Amino acid sequence: MSSKRITAAMLAGGFLxxxxxxxxxxxxxxxxxxxxxxxxxxxxxxxxxxxGISVNDxxxxxxxxxxxxxxxxxxxxxxxxxxxxxxESRYGEWILRAPKKEGLGLVLWVLPGLLMLLAGGWIVYxxxxxxxxxxxxxxxxxxxxxxxxxxxxxKRDVRLFEEEL
Amino acid sequence: xxxxxxxxxVMSGVVTVVGVLAYGFTVNPKFVKSxxxxxxxxxxxITRLGGGETLTLSELKGTPVLLNFWASWCLACxxxxxxxxxxxxxxxxGQGRLRVLGIAIQDTPEKSMAFARAFGKTYFxxxxxxxxxxxxxxxxxxxxxxxxxxxxxxxxxxxxxxxxPQLVRNNLATLLAPNDEGKQ
Numbered sequence: 001m002s003s004k005r006i007t008a009a010m011l012a013g014g015f016l017x018x019x020x021x022x023x024x025x026x027x028x029x030x031x032x033x034x035x036x037x038x039x040x041x042x043x044x045x046x047x048x049x050x051x052g053i054s055v056n057d058x059x060x061x062x063x064x065x066x067x068x069x070x071x072x073x074x075x076x077x078x079x080x081x082x083x084x085x086x087x088e089s090r091y092g093e094w095i096l097r098a099p100k101k102e103g104l105g106l107v108l109w110v111l112p113g114l115l116m117l118l119a120g121g122w123i124v125y126x127x128x129x130x131x132x133x134x135x136x137x138x139x140x141x142x143x144x145x146x147x148x149x150x151x152x153x154x155k156r157d158v159r160l161f162e163e164e165l
Numbered sequence: 166x167x168x169x170x171x172x173x174x175v176m177s178g179v180v181t182v183v184g185v186l187a188y189g190f191t192v193n194p195k196f197v198k199s200x201x202x203x204x205x206x207x208x209x210x211i212t213r214l215g216g217g218e219t220l221t222l223s224e225l226k227g228t229p230v231l232l233n234f235w236a237s238w239c240l241a242c243x244x245x246x247x248x249x250x251x252x253x254x255x256x257x258x259g260q261g262r263l264r265v266l267g268i269a270i271q272d273t274p275e276k277s278m279a280f281a282r283a284f285g286k287t288y289f290x291x292x293x294x295x296x297x298x299x300x301x302x303x304x305x306x307x308x309x310x311x312x313x314x315x316x317x318x319x320x321x322x323x324x325x326x327x328x329x330p331q332l333v334r335n336n337l338a339t340l341l342a343p344n345d346e347g348k349q
Binding site: 069088090 | 298
């Protein structure tokens with residue numbers, strides 16, 4: 001075999017070899033992407049037979065069936081919203097772990113933030129009011145002339161201090 | 166104290182919490198509101214346990230259906246087995262005015278058959294597939310669950326837990342009423 005042929009074979013191998021590895025790597029990525037999407041959806045669905053855990057975290061038979069169903073629906077090309085809507089149409093809004101951002105659900109989303117804002121505002125208001133009142137008290141005290149008794153006491157203390165020296 | 170806004174704020178919080186708890190205690194956990202109520206029953210095709218006969222729900226339009234989900238491993242299903250069989254004997258075999266269907270879920274054909282034999286079930290029994298397609302389409306939480314479907318194929322009532330003769334009689338009275346429009 002001539003050196004040119006060897007060089008050509010090596011070049012072709014150099015191009016083709018990475019492709020051989022690239023195909024399974026790509027397939028794995030698709031599978032991982034599918035699993036990630038399924039996990040993302042099943043994390044938002046409540047296990048029908050458990051206490052407060054998601055379909056994703058449960059090994060109950062219903063949860064396994066829901067996971068498989070979600071996987072099939074994703075493979076069929078259905079969107080996350082379509083899949084969630086399907087389960088909501090069968091189980092009601094209960095199946096969704098997070099309340100919907102509409103109607104009464106919107107109140108549940110907004111209320112904690114609103115309460116935190118109100119609490120924060122109240123704290124700021126109280127701190128400022130107390131600082132203002134304390135500042136006013138200190139200023140008004142500073143403006144007051146000393147009484148006779150206070151002057152006498154200061155003089156006495158100064159005298160004692162000088163004597164000790 | 167009565168004029169303090171802080172007092173009324175705390176009181177309103179306490180009243181709200183007590184109210185929510187009180188409401189929770191008054192609700193029957195066996196009555197689960199289903200979004201399927203007053204809507205069309207999801208269609209399915211099932212094959213009879215131990216035989217090749219198939220049945221499609223939509224083909225039963227014109228006849229009310231008592232659809233029960235059960236399993237051989239379910240203890241409460243034993244309690245209601247004779248009630249369902251009695252409904253089948255009285256309303257289906259006796260009067261031909263009702264279809265009683267039983268779909269076993271998360272079960273095997275052998276165990277389902279053994280259960281059916283042990284409790285003398287003679288109505289149409291089938292097994293949901295491994296994927297649980299029928300169970301999920303009916304939004305099941307467990308077994309037993311029973312759906313009362315009117316002659317127009319609309320789900321009118323759903324019961325979670327073992328059915329009693331009184332419950333079956335009351336709901337069928339509405340479904341089987343003469344000139345029934347199937348509405349409760």
